[in-house]
Amino acid sequence: MGIPVSLILVAVGLVLALAVHHDPNAAVNVHVVGWILFLVGLVGLLLSLLWWERWGPGYWGWSRAYGPPGGGYPARRRGYRGRRTVIEEEGPAAPPPVDPYDGPPPP
Secondary structure, X not given: OOHHHHHHHHHHHHHHHHHOOOOOOOOOOHHHHHHHHXXXXXXXXXXXXXXXXXXXXXXXXXOOOOOOOOOOOOOOOOOOOOOXXXXXXXXXOOOOOOOOOOXXXXX
16 A cells, blocks of 8 residues: 555545544444544555655665675765766867768769
8 A cells, every 4th residue: 555545545534534424323333434444544654654765764774675795785875975076078079071962063
């Protein structure tokens, strides 16, 4: 269950719990169904955010990525690393290719 499904369950649950008037003699209490949908949607939303890499485990520095035993990969640096200057040098320009159609027409 993702974030959109969780938000839909929360919305439908709150509408059923707070905005719908039910018959007191009904077999199913609509308010209870609304609160249950709301709680399921809320738990699904919290779990989706917890398992999301940006706010979940990856946010605090530990991740679920697999790698060689002993952590053979270099540590990822976070934050601003400063500017870097890139200098591209070009050699002398080559003469344009000779096109046979650029010459004068044959006699």
